[in-house]
Amino acid sequence: MPISSDQLLDFLKKCRWFAGKARQLTYCAVGQQLSFHTATLWIVEVGYAEGDTEQYQLPVATVPEMPGFSTEQTLIMETDGGYLVDAIYTESFRKALYTHIYTEEGIGHDESRLAFNRGKGLAADDVPEHIVTRVLPVDSSNSALVFGEKYFFKLYRKLFRETNPEVEMVEFITENSSFTQIPAFCGSMTWKRLGQSDITLGMMQRMVEADKDNWVRTGDYLNDFLYAVPNRVFSIQEDVFERVSLLGRRTGEMHRALYSPRAQTSFSPEPFTDDYREFLRHRLGHLLETRYNLLIDKYLTLDEPTKALAWKFMEAKELIDEFSEELLSQDLDSLRIRIHGDYHLGQVLNVHNDFIVIDFEGEPEASISDRKIKHSPLKDVAGMVRSYHYAVSSKVFNSVETEHVETNRLLKVTDRWYKLMKETYLDGYMEAIGWPHPLFKDQNEINSLMLYYLLEKAVYELGYELSYRPDWVKIPLKGIVDVIREIEKMHG
Structure with a gap:
């Protein structure tokens, strides 16, 4: 789906998770596209007059009508056949995401692939077909998805050119110790590239109800x-x-x-x-x-x-x-x-x-x-x-x-x-x-x-x-x- 730099930038500026609003931008474009069922993961590259180039994750999908739950951060642009939206607001994307973590089934090839890892915190009987999903309305630097009202998935928006330390820490503690005073590690999504560092795209943990x-x-x-x-x-x-x-x-x-x-x-x-x-x-x-x-x-x-x-x-x-x-x-x-x-x-x-x-x-x-x-x-x-x-x-x-x-x-x-x-x-x-x-x-x-x-x-x-x-x-x-x-x- 072709999109101009101006259209993409206009959308990014509406997103709470975009950290570059106050900086002088010189470049904005889709650098990589990773297929994911009915959606595509865009890796958006943003350049500035000063400082390093940044990468952001933006899952996109084309739908015939707007999702029932939507915000000003949902619609990217109108198309001939419908609407290009942030895919997290589509149930098909959320269901596919949960299913791949549950089954640990990867997508792609050796040069560039999406890998899914399942952790101890994900219960065996929470099978994908029975899971209800939703987007959590949070004002944050990342996006939050909820699965079965038991699991919390943090979709990282600003990407780092190596694995995220939070995922490493939570996974290590959950998988290698008896310490239970953290939201248990349930799974992760990683972009693996041949000859380059892995990039963490998201992590799922047990939900915690705290006052x-x-x-x-x-x-x-x-x-x-x-x-x-x-x-x-x-x-x-x-x-x-x-x-x-x-x-x-x-x-x-x-x-x-x-x-x-x-x-x-x-x-x-x-x-x-x-x-x-x-x-x-x-x-x-x-x-x-x-x-x-x-x-x-x-x-x-x-x-x-x-x-x-x-x-x-x-x-x-x-x-x-x-x-x-x-x-x-x-x-x-x-x-x-x-x-x-x-x-x-x-x-x-x-x-x-x-x-x-x-x-x-x-x-x-x-x-x-x-x-x-x-x-x-x-x-x-x-x-x-x-x-x-x-x-x-x-x-x-x-x-x-x-x-x-x-x-x-x-x-x-x-x-x-x-x-x-x-x-x-x-x-x-x-x-x-x-x-x-x-x-x-x-x-x-x-x-x-x-x-x-x-x-x-x-x-x-x-x-x-x-x-x-x-x-x-x-x-x-x-x-x-x-x-x-x-x-x-x-x-x-």
Whole structure:
């Protein structure tokens, strides 16, 4: 079906999943076409005045009349015989997709083919002819299909020129461990090309019915604490500690599932190699340089308590450099594994008084290759710890109840709550990991690596807040200053 660049671009700009709307486009065309029953998978190539070319997946089908459920993102163009539409809105496409995952029957030839993989999570008795399908109306960077109200298929729109880390992670955990606190892997669709990297087109998982993610639930728990602050009362209910401890244990169990000495190379544990040390050295150095420059530019716009924290950070530049170099130059006998990579309260769902971990795609701003780098699992732990700091700080500093309370007092109150949650979470984590464990040499190495990853995370956060939420700059700065004080204690 011939389509002009302008027609294709007009359609893409209507799609929520198209990420290039705000950029200057120079090129837009269908690069590859993969036959799939009554549909065709278009691999759309989009070029920009600056930056790399992007690829998007667009399944298309010609139908005599518009699908019953349709949106402005359904119709691509009218044709002589009907309508060219996004095929996900046709039942025939959805049925064929489910059938191929169920049977693992591929399509194509050795040079270019669609491969389908079935996972443990797909029940044997959910045969294709009995499955009811629908499109899930989500505002997302991908598209979501539902099968039998039990399975959720994520159709990846923006494609990466190698396998998606989320699919690898979810499949590995489901197929190789007893950890059940993730939506189980049910299957995947992959584009295999001779002599080139495989490209992940979609993944199916068990559906999870969750009322809230843990960021929202933690905010609910903080309400009682928040209301007590103006009255100089420090109040935390016991079940808050129980929930935080449980999340620590679930995190430890997730990392035990990812620690597999007998696994294939892509998941086997690795030591702290020279290359990895250099990666850490370069990453932190780059983060520090850009954040120092941003902070100097924005310094005069900060309030006095935030300026004090900023000054402490800038004064400690040499101390931070020494700590980083000392840690990365010494022998480190702890191990590295694949980790979640973007672990925070929003990535954890509350389900039946327990937790389900979601979204294993990794750090959004990192390249796909970097997302697959093995790290100490303490990087995930540091991410969650920082998320607790954000939860209490954002609640206390942005609520009507505390708007008349002095900033320094709020900093102290949030610090006390955060440190209690941090200690509770870490205790639960270490309880689940078990001690001793090959992932960690000893407590000294754990302490040093935790400080490093907490520092890296807080410095990363600082760049975002300086650019987009200046009122929140104090939150990552306080996290950085906390690490600086711990480093000073070590050197003292």
